[in-house]
Amino acid sequence: MWKLTMLCVFCVCDVALGDKAYMFSKLSNKIVKAMDKEDIQIDIFPELPSKFLKVYYNSGARVNLGNELTPTQVKDTPMVYWETDFFQQKYYTLIFSDPDIPNRENATDGEFLHWLVVNIRGTMVPEADELFEYVPPAPIPGSGLHRCVFMVFEQENGEFDLTNVKGTDNRTIEGRELFSTNNFVIQNDLIMLPLAGNFFMAQYDDYVPSIYERFGIEMPTHGYWRFSANGMRLIPDYS
Numbered sequence: 001m002w003k004l005t006m007l008c009v010f011c012v013c014d015v016a017l018g019d020k021a022y023m024f025s026k027l028s029n030k031i032v033k034a035m036d037k038e039d040i041q042i043d044i045f046p047e048l049p050s051k052f053l054k055v056y057y058n059s060g061a062r063v064n065l066g067n068e069l070t071p072t073q074v075k076d077t078p079m080v081y082w083e084t085d086f087f088q089q090k091y092y093t094l095i096f097s098d099p100d101i102p103n104r105e106n107a108t109d110g111e112f113l114h115w116l117v118v119n120i121r122g123t124m125v126p127e128a129d130e131l132f133e134y135v136p137p138a139p140i141p142g143s144g145l146h147r148c149v150f151m152v153f154e155q156e157n158g159e160f161d162l163t164n165v166k167g168t169d170n171r172t173i174e175g176r177e178l179f180s181t182n183n184f185v186i187q188n189d190l191i192m193l194p195l196a197g198n199f200f201m202a203q204y205d206d207y208v209p210s211i212y213e214r215f216g217i218e219m220p221t222h223g224y225w226r227f228s229a230n231g232m233r234l235i236p237d238y239s
């Protein structure tokens with residue numbers, strides 16, 4: 001009993017002494033560490049975020065710094081939140097991509113863009129402009145675990161004018177292939193230091209064929225995807 005009391009007193013002291021800034025830096029280190037461990041800095045973007053991006057799927061799945069989730073668990077558009085100041089009138093861009101195409105070992109075809117939302121006020125993603133509708137990760141059979149990465153950037157020059165921009169729906173593959181988060185950030189004047197991020201791992205499961213069906217292309221059962229000469233179409237490589 002005495003021991004327990006001592007322990008509690010110690011806990012109270014610990015909490016009272018630990019300041020908020022310290023707790024925060026501990027968490028950001030955790031994000032950077034987890035992303036660094038999986039080479040996200042090398043393969044997606046040179047800067048890593050310090051804030052945790054909450055990503056909730058209606059299946060109950062939660063994205064948590066590299067946990068494994070199945071394509072079935074993440075088939076629907078998730079809810080996404082990050083720490084923000086609504087009064088600052090800032091606009092944000094959310095990018096969700098898979099850099100491991102066709103597989104992590106030989107990612108010759110770079111990133112595939114799964115979701116792109118711009119002009120987000122605060123964290124109001126559903127009210128913002130969805131340039132590419134959400135498509136779940138679609139690792140082909142035998143391609144192992146893919147990193148599926150979310151990052152949020154601040155738009156340096158405020159709202160994008162989308163007068164002549166047409167969105168891409170979830171049945172269209174064009175524009176998603178050979179994506180580069182890095183190029184997108186540079187070309188669209190996003191602030192280089194990502195505000196928030198998170199990632200999970202996914203491998204093939206039996207939901208994946210229906211994603212290719214929606215795209216209207218055949219999914220290879222072995223081998224991996226190769227780009228055709230014009231770089232726009234995926235064709236199965238059975239070699």
Ligand SMILES: *[C@@H]1O[C@H](CO)[C@@H](O)[C@H](O)[C@H]1NC(C)=O
Binds near residue numbers: 103105106
């Ligand atoms: C990656 O490429 C190397 C060299 O071409 C090959 O030996 C290896 O099997 C490939 N790995 C995968 C997972 O495709």
Ligand SMILES: *[C@@H]1O[C@H](CO)[C@@H](O)[C@H](O)[C@H]1NC(C)=O
Binds near residue numbers: 076077170
């Ligand atoms: C595709 O997007 C539409 C909205 O444009 C949505 O209603 C539908 O559920 C989506 N399909 C899938 C399979 O997520």
